[in-house]
Amino acid sequence: xxxxxxxxxxxxxxxxxxxxxxxxxxxxxxxxxxxxxxxxxxxxxxxxxxxxxxxxxxxxxxxxxxxxxxxxxxxxxxxxxxxxxxxxxxxxxxxxxxxxxxxxxxxxxxxxxxxxxxxxxxxxxxxxxxxxxxxxxxxxxxxxxxxxxxxxxxxxxxxxxxxxxxxx
Numbered sequence: 001x002x003x004x005x006x007x008x009x010x011x012x013x014x015x016x017x018x019x020x021x022x023x024x025x026x027x028x029x030x031x032x033x034x035x036x037x038x039x040x041x042x043x044x045x046x047x048x049x050x051x052x053x054x055x056x057x058x059x060x061x062x063x064x065x066x067x068x069x070x071x072x073x074x075x076x077x078x079x080x081x082x083x084x085x086x087x088x089x090x091x092x093x094x095x096x097x098x099x100x101x102x103x104x105x106x107x108x109x110x111x112x113x114x115x116x117x118x119x120x121x122x123x124x125x126x127x128x129x130x131x132x133x134x135x136x137x138x139x140x141x142x143x144x145x146x147x148x149x150x151x152x153x154x155x156x157x158x159x160x161x162x163x164x165x166x167x168x
Contacts, residue, residue: 001026001030001033001035003022003023003025003026003029003036004022004023004026004033004035004036004039006022007019007020007022007023007026007036007039007040008039010022011039011042011043016043016046016047019039019043020040020043023036023037023039023040023043024040027040032063033063034059034060034061034063034064034067034070035060037056037057037059037060037063037070038056038057038060038067038069038070038073040056041053041054041055041056041057041059041060041070041073041074041077042073044056045073045076045077045080050077050080050081053073053074053077054074054077054078057070057071057073057074057077058074061074066097067097068093068094068097068098068101068104069094071090071091071093071094071097072090072091072094072101072103072104072107074090075087075088075089075090075091075094075104075107075108075111076107078090079107079110079111079114082114084111084112084114084115085115087107087108087111088108088111088112088115091104091105091107091108091111092108095108100131101131102127102128102131102132102135102138103128105124105125105127105128105131105138106124106125106128106135106137106138106141108124109121109122109123109124109125109128109138109141109142109145110141112124113141113144113145113148118145118148118149121141121142121145122142122145122146122149125138125139125141125142125145126142129142134165136162136165136166137162139158139159139161139162139165140158140159140162142158143155143156143157143158143159143162146158
């Protein structure tokens with residue numbers, strides 16, 4: 001577990017080679033450590049090795065079916081691949097396991113938007129805002145969704161709120 005924890009610290013510093021090496025060592029020492037597969041999957045995702053990222057996140061989920069972050073990460077990867085239905089399914093499972101993670105709603109909303117399902121997209125951004133009232137990106141994205149639906153006044157209101165929260 002120490003290798004897995006150190007791996008996350010290296011990854012947060014942007015030292016992905018060291019983080020990757022620690023993940024591999026953690027998996028070698030304990031092949032049932034879901035956290036190490038999840039972390040390595042995240043690194044693969046950063047590197048653009050999407051199939052390997054999906055495989056590692058899937059293994060993390062196999063080892064720990066209640067691992068919300070693994071579903072979330074796999075959803076991010078499916079979205080990068082353009083497989084929005086699988087992304088939505090994984091985000092939905094992550095939300096079931098951790099309904100208070102605003103970024104999951106934000107990303108599921110984006111996937112719905114990429115499928116042209118604007119009402120569901122708006123609902124998810126609204127929930128992200130409810131959970132995190134100063135979530136600039138959620139206001140901005142919801143404004144874009146309203147604009148896609150032709151609801152200009154609502155779009156302007158959300159863009160104004162995003163600017164109010166973060167003028168930059």
